[in-house]
Amino acid sequence: MDQLTATPIPDTTHGNRRRTLATTGVNHALHDGYTDLIYVLLPIWQNEFALGYGALALMRALYAGAMAGLQIPAGRLAERIDGKIVLVIGTVLSALGYGLAGLSGSAIGLCLALLLSGAGSSTQHPLASAAVSRAYGAAAKGPLGIYNFTGDLGKAAIPALLSLLLIIMPWRHALLVLALAGTAVAIYIAAAMPPIGKTRAGRPVAAASSTGTTNSGFTLLFTIGILDTAVRMGLLTFLPFLLQAKGASLPTSGLALTLVFIGGAAGKFVCGWLGERVGTLRTILLTEGGTAACILAVLVLPLAGTMMLLPLLGVMLNGTSSVLYGTVPELAPGRTERAFALFYTGTIGSGAIAPILYGVLGDALGPTAATMATAITAMAICPLAFILAPHLTRARV
Known part of the structure; x- marks a missing residue:
């Protein structure tokens, strides 16, 4: 490019x-x-x-x-x-x-x-x-x-x-x-x-092209974005069935999804601000680690406890996306439109494909195992965030 x-x-x-x-x-x-x-x-x-x-x-x-x-x-x-x-x-x-x-x-x-x-x-x-x-x-x-x-x-x-x-x-x-x-x-x-x-x-920017930092850093960010979207869409695919197994009625399942979406909206708002102040690495570790912990808690808690946890789960599920979007310009200086276009194409594509892949896993192993796989995917993002950190501006890591 x-x-x-x-x-x-x-x-x-x-x-x-x-x-x-x-x-x-x-x-x-x-x-x-x-x-x-x-x-x-x-x-x-x-x-x-x-x-x-x-x-x-x-x-x-x-x-x-x-x-x-x-x-x-x-x-x-x-x-x-x-x-x-x-x-x-x-x-x-x-x-x-x-x-x-x-x-x-x-x-x-x-x-x-x-x-x-x-x-x-x-x-x-x-x-x-x-x-x-x-x-x-x-x-x-x-x-x-x-x-x-x-x-x-x-x-x-x-x-x-x-x-x-x-x-x-x-x-x-x-x-x-x-x-x-x-x-x-x-x-x-x-x-x-x-x-x-x-x-x-225009002419290649020497600092970016000579080190390869921008390209490899953006590739890491792109990968994290794809995996983060896969976790979110995969979990939402199975959440109604997990709630049903806990005894939730159809209206209760609808309320549960509403609680997740409300928390998700708050997470997008708060985590963009948080990433600006505490850094990209810390925010990703917090949200992805929190996502994995909340998913595992949803699997073991009774229905009442799960319902109370769902807004926090929504914050963690959606929060990473804001800090990732905010980091795109830092890793693609001077070509922001192309970078955002590629990034959004990848995440939207992941949102379409991930439920199919997790669905196949759910058919083979059951919804609980497939849901645990989403938590494992969230945790797999954490080491990628550590690898990404050297590519970021030091003040914002």
């Missing part, structure tokens, strides 16, 4: 930093909310279009695949065009996709609309993360944690909003309303967000 150098952006005032964080946060909430809207819509589409579960899974995969697969091209496009413009266009396309879904009269039309919406959402993670990173520079870990947290707010708020809209109008009209909301967000970004700038191919 060619080393990139950022086009200078002179305006880095406190007000513009806050505007960058605010606009990217709103955009993150919108796109993550759009991503999870599908779970509300799948039963409706199944009834209206007489679809099987395989077809429904394909629809979800089309959106996720377009979003994951086009992140790297989106990062490359930002080398030629101001990233803000790409971000606005992506948000418009994502909103347009849901608008077309509301107008579609067939399953094929829905699939094409979801492809378009997923393609639009591919711009959001790499470019918005890079924008926050550039705005805050060396102090970006905490703001990136806040940015990460806003995605969880969108996952909670926008599907809930759709559920309310479905009470008073047909699903097609509800999607048009949400498409208009997405268009309004795109206009807000265009009007309020400071320019991100663009990157261009």
Whole structure:
């Protein structure tokens, strides 16, 4: 990969930093909310279009695949065009996709609309993360944690909003309303967000290329991100079954997942700040060690004790992600868009594949053994964090 150098952006005032964080946060909430809207819509589409579960899974995969697969091209496009413009266009396309879904009269039309919406959402993670990173520079870990947290707010708020809209109008009209909301967000970004700038191919940075530190350090961070996502998705796959074995009813299982998600949102917010103050290594060791301990506790505690533990489990499960995202710019100086695009592609791909792998293990050994495997995976991250530490700025280890 060619080393990139950022086009200078002179305006880095406190007000513009806050505007960058605010606009990217709103955009993150919108796109993550759009991503999870599908779970509300799948039963409706199944009834209206007489679809099987395989077809429904394909629809979800089309959106996720377009979003994951086009992140790297989106990062490359930002080398030629101001990233803000790409971000606005992506948000418009994502909103347009849901608008077309509301107008579609067939399953094929829905699939094409979801492809378009997923393609639009591919711009959001790499470019918005890079924008926050550039705005805050060396102090970006905490703001990136806040940015990460806003995605969880969108996952909670926008599907809930759709559920309310479905009470008073047909699903097609509800999607048009949400498409208009997405268009309004795109206009807000265009009007309020400071320019991100663009990157261009340049001469290799000697300090990074001569030692190989940046490349090997980023590879380690990338590996940790993939494993961390695998732990989270693997555990969430088995958690309802573990609770059911403890005597939990369906509503109790739903409450349990809500407690995990609330803790996860708090973990994303807090651990970005924590990584900035106590360092990447200590934060990873705390969250991954805590994750493994909480998973093992879930296996042995009775239902009441497990329910009390779940918010803390959520904090540990999701907390690592914020400090990892905050470390990407440090290990990829001058090529932030590409690095974030690659990092998010890997973690999203891990989130899709890991439940399948742990599911196969669960079929072979049972859910308890598969859940223990997620704890072992979490602990395996700790030695990788020690190997990563020499690649980090000493003050932030």
